[in-house]
Amino acid sequence: MPFTISSATFTDAEEIAVLLRRSIVELCQDDHGNDPEKYEPWLKNKTTENVERWIVGPGRVFSAVDERRKVVGVVMGTPDGEVVLNYVSPDARFSGVSKMLMNAIEEYFRDRGLTSAVLNSTCTAERFYRSVGYAETGRVELHRELMCRQFRKAL
Numbered sequence: 300m301p302f303t304i305s306s307a308t309f310t311d312a313e314e315i316a317v318l319l320r321r322s323i324v325e326l327c328q329d330d331h332g333n334d335p336e337k338y339e340p341w342l343k344n345k346t347t348e349n350v351e352r353w354i355v356g357p358g359r360v361f362s363a364v365d366e367r368r369k370v371v372g373v374v375m376g377t378p379d380g381e382v383v384l385n386y387v388s389p390d391a392r393f394s395g396v397s398k399m400l401m402n403a404i405e406e407y408f409r410d411r412g413l414t415s416a417v418l419n420s421t422c423t424a425e426r427f428y429r430s431v432g433y434a435e436t437g438r439v440e441l442h443r444e445l446m447c448r449q450f451r452k453a454l
Protein backbone atom coordinates (compact mmCIF):
# COMPACT_ATOMS: atom_id res chain seq x y z
CA MET A 300 0.00 0.00 0.00
CA PRO A 301 1.67 3.25 -1.11
CA PHE A 302 1.52 6.14 1.36
CA THR A 303 3.34 9.38 2.08
CA ILE A 304 4.38 10.97 5.35
CA SER A 305 4.20 14.71 5.97
CA SER A 306 3.47 17.23 8.71
CA ALA A 307 -0.22 17.04 9.63
CA THR A 308 -2.44 19.97 8.65
CA PHE A 309 -5.76 21.35 9.88
CA THR A 310 -7.41 19.78 6.81
CA ASP A 311 -6.55 16.36 8.25
CA ALA A 312 -7.58 17.12 11.86
CA GLU A 313 -11.09 15.69 11.79
CA GLU A 314 -9.98 12.54 9.99
CA ILE A 315 -7.10 12.12 12.44
CA ALA A 316 -9.49 12.35 15.41
CA VAL A 317 -11.73 9.66 13.87
CA LEU A 318 -8.68 7.47 13.18
CA LEU A 319 -7.42 7.84 16.78
CA ARG A 320 -10.76 6.79 18.19
CA ARG A 321 -11.15 3.83 15.80
CA SER A 322 -7.61 2.65 16.43
CA ILE A 323 -8.15 2.70 20.20
CA VAL A 324 -11.53 0.94 20.12
CA GLU A 325 -10.74 -1.60 17.38
CA LEU A 326 -7.03 -2.34 17.83
CA CYS A 327 -6.32 -1.89 21.54
CA GLN A 328 -8.66 -4.57 22.89
CA ASP A 329 -5.80 -6.22 24.79
CA ASP A 330 -5.53 -2.98 26.75
CA HIS A 331 -9.19 -2.11 27.40
CA GLY A 332 -10.85 -5.53 27.05
CA ASN A 333 -13.79 -3.86 25.24
CA ASP A 334 -14.72 -2.20 28.54
CA PRO A 335 -16.16 1.30 27.87
CA GLU A 336 -15.13 2.35 31.38
CA LYS A 337 -11.54 1.79 30.28
CA TYR A 338 -11.64 3.15 26.75
CA GLU A 339 -14.00 6.14 27.18
CA PRO A 340 -11.48 8.14 29.29
CA TRP A 341 -8.83 7.30 26.66
CA LEU A 342 -11.08 8.57 23.82
CA LYS A 343 -12.11 11.72 25.65
CA ASN A 344 -9.34 14.07 24.45
CA LYS A 345 -9.24 12.63 20.88
CA THR A 346 -11.31 15.46 19.38
CA THR A 347 -10.81 17.51 16.20
CA GLU A 348 -10.23 20.64 18.33
CA ASN A 349 -7.48 18.95 20.33
CA VAL A 350 -5.83 17.56 17.19
CA GLU A 351 -5.77 21.12 15.79
CA ARG A 352 -4.19 22.30 19.05
CA TRP A 353 -1.55 19.56 18.86
CA ILE A 354 -0.76 20.42 15.22
CA VAL A 355 0.12 24.01 16.13
CA GLY A 356 1.61 23.02 19.50
CA PRO A 357 5.28 22.91 20.45
CA GLY A 358 5.99 19.37 19.17
CA ARG A 359 5.45 17.79 15.75
CA VAL A 360 2.54 15.80 14.33
CA PHE A 361 3.11 13.69 11.21
CA SER A 362 0.39 11.92 9.28
CA ALA A 363 0.55 9.16 6.70
CA VAL A 364 -1.88 9.44 3.79
CA ASP A 365 -2.61 6.88 1.10
CA GLU A 366 -2.91 7.51 -2.63
CA ARG A 367 -6.57 8.59 -2.19
CA ARG A 368 -5.49 11.20 0.43
CA LYS A 369 -7.05 9.10 3.20
CA VAL A 370 -5.22 9.41 6.52
CA VAL A 371 -3.90 5.98 7.53
CA GLY A 372 -1.68 6.85 10.50
CA VAL A 373 -0.51 9.58 12.86
CA VAL A 374 2.40 10.15 15.22
CA MET A 375 3.15 13.02 17.61
CA GLY A 376 6.40 13.82 19.42
CA THR A 377 7.25 16.42 22.06
CA PRO A 378 10.23 18.76 21.70
CA ASP A 379 12.06 16.80 24.42
CA GLY A 380 11.85 13.41 22.69
CA GLU A 381 8.68 11.71 23.90
CA VAL A 382 6.40 9.91 21.43
CA VAL A 383 2.95 10.72 22.79
CA LEU A 384 0.72 9.44 19.95
CA ASN A 385 1.27 6.61 17.47
CA TYR A 386 -1.84 5.20 15.88
CA VAL A 387 -2.61 3.44 12.64
CA SER A 388 -5.98 2.95 10.97
CA PRO A 389 -7.42 -0.55 11.46
CA ASP A 390 -7.63 -0.66 7.64
CA ALA A 391 -3.88 -0.14 7.24
CA ARG A 392 -2.30 -2.21 9.99
CA PHE A 393 0.94 -4.13 9.37
CA SER A 394 1.72 -2.40 6.10
CA GLY A 395 4.70 -0.43 7.40
CA VAL A 396 2.81 2.80 8.14
CA SER A 397 3.86 3.14 11.76
CA LYS A 398 7.44 2.14 11.05
CA MET A 399 7.67 5.07 8.60
CA LEU A 400 5.94 7.43 11.04
CA MET A 401 8.38 6.45 13.81
CA ASN A 402 11.28 7.13 11.41
CA ALA A 403 9.87 10.61 10.77
CA ILE A 404 9.46 11.50 14.44
CA GLU A 405 12.90 10.11 15.33
CA GLU A 406 14.38 12.26 12.54
CA TYR A 407 12.66 15.28 14.13
CA PHE A 408 14.19 14.36 17.52
CA ARG A 409 17.67 13.96 15.98
CA ASP A 410 17.34 17.32 14.24
CA ARG A 411 16.76 18.79 17.71
CA GLY A 412 20.01 17.24 18.91
CA LEU A 413 18.33 14.62 21.08
CA THR A 414 20.07 11.30 21.65
CA SER A 415 17.14 9.19 22.79
CA ALA A 416 13.39 8.77 22.34
CA VAL A 417 11.02 7.62 25.06
CA LEU A 418 7.39 6.46 25.13
CA ASN A 419 4.80 4.70 27.25
CA SER A 420 3.49 1.73 25.30
CA THR A 421 0.11 0.10 25.18
CA CYS A 422 0.21 -3.71 25.54
CA THR A 423 -0.98 -3.76 21.92
CA ALA A 424 2.13 -1.99 20.61
CA GLU A 425 4.90 -3.55 22.74
CA ARG A 426 5.95 -6.08 20.13
CA PHE A 427 5.96 -3.36 17.46
CA TYR A 428 8.23 -1.06 19.54
CA ARG A 429 10.70 -3.90 20.19
CA SER A 430 10.79 -4.57 16.44
CA VAL A 431 11.81 -0.95 15.77
CA GLY A 432 14.58 -0.88 18.37
CA TYR A 433 12.94 0.19 21.64
CA ALA A 434 13.68 -1.53 24.96
CA GLU A 435 11.82 -1.50 28.25
CA THR A 436 13.22 0.81 30.90
CA GLY A 437 11.50 -1.08 33.72
CA ARG A 438 9.24 1.84 34.58
CA VAL A 439 5.48 1.22 34.61
CA GLU A 440 2.97 4.07 34.63
CA LEU A 441 -0.78 4.27 34.94
CA HIS A 442 -2.30 6.31 32.07
CA ARG A 443 -6.05 6.85 32.25
CA GLU A 444 -6.69 3.51 33.98
CA LEU A 445 -4.24 1.63 31.72
CA MET A 446 -0.89 0.19 32.73
CA CYS A 447 1.81 1.26 30.28
CA ARG A 448 5.43 0.11 30.19
CA GLN A 449 8.01 2.75 29.39
CA PHE A 450 10.34 2.12 26.43
CA ARG A 451 13.44 3.97 25.25
CA LYS A 452 15.63 3.94 22.15
CA ALA A 453 19.03 5.50 21.57
CA LEU A 454 18.90 7.64 18.43
Ligand SMILES: CC(C)(COP(=O)(O)OP(=O)(O)OC[C@H]1O[C@@H](n2cnc3c(N)ncnc32)[C@H](O)[C@@H]1OP(=O)(O)O)[C@@H](O)C(=O)NCCC(=O)NCCS
Pocket residue numbers: 322323326327384385386387388391392393394395396397398399418419420421423424426427430
Ligand atom coordinates in the same frame (compact mmCIF):
# COMPACT_ATOMS: atom_id res chain seq x y z
C1 LIG B 1 1.19 -0.58 17.09
C2 LIG B 1 0.85 0.03 15.74
C3 LIG B 1 1.05 1.52 15.81
C4 LIG B 1 1.79 -0.60 14.70
O1 LIG B 1 1.51 0.01 13.47
P1 LIG B 1 1.65 -0.76 12.06
O2 LIG B 1 1.62 0.30 11.00
O3 LIG B 1 0.65 -1.83 12.00
O4 LIG B 1 3.10 -1.39 12.17
P2 LIG B 1 4.11 -1.57 10.96
O5 LIG B 1 3.38 -2.21 9.82
O6 LIG B 1 4.83 -0.30 10.71
O7 LIG B 1 5.15 -2.56 11.60
C5 LIG B 1 4.79 -3.89 11.80
C6 LIG B 1 5.77 -4.46 12.74
O8 LIG B 1 5.07 -4.68 13.95
C7 LIG B 1 5.41 -5.97 14.42
N1 LIG B 1 4.19 -6.65 14.82
C8 LIG B 1 3.67 -6.53 16.04
N2 LIG B 1 2.59 -7.30 16.16
C9 LIG B 1 2.39 -7.92 14.98
C10 LIG B 1 1.45 -8.87 14.48
N3 LIG B 1 0.46 -9.34 15.25
N4 LIG B 1 1.54 -9.28 13.20
C11 LIG B 1 2.55 -8.82 12.42
N5 LIG B 1 3.48 -7.92 12.84
C12 LIG B 1 3.42 -7.49 14.11
C13 LIG B 1 6.14 -6.71 13.38
O9 LIG B 1 7.37 -7.06 14.00
C14 LIG B 1 6.33 -5.76 12.24
O10 LIG B 1 7.69 -5.59 12.01
P3 LIG B 1 8.37 -6.17 10.65
O11 LIG B 1 7.79 -5.33 9.53
O12 LIG B 1 9.81 -5.94 10.89
O13 LIG B 1 7.95 -7.59 10.57
C15 LIG B 1 -0.62 -0.30 15.33
O14 LIG B 1 -0.83 -1.67 15.45
C16 LIG B 1 -1.66 0.47 16.12
O15 LIG B 1 -2.09 1.55 15.72
N6 LIG B 1 -2.09 -0.09 17.27
C17 LIG B 1 -3.13 0.51 18.07
C18 LIG B 1 -2.70 1.80 18.72
C19 LIG B 1 -1.54 1.65 19.65
O16 LIG B 1 -1.48 0.74 20.46
N7 LIG B 1 -0.62 2.60 19.55
C20 LIG B 1 0.53 2.68 20.39
C21 LIG B 1 0.30 3.71 21.45
S1 LIG B 1 1.69 3.72 22.58
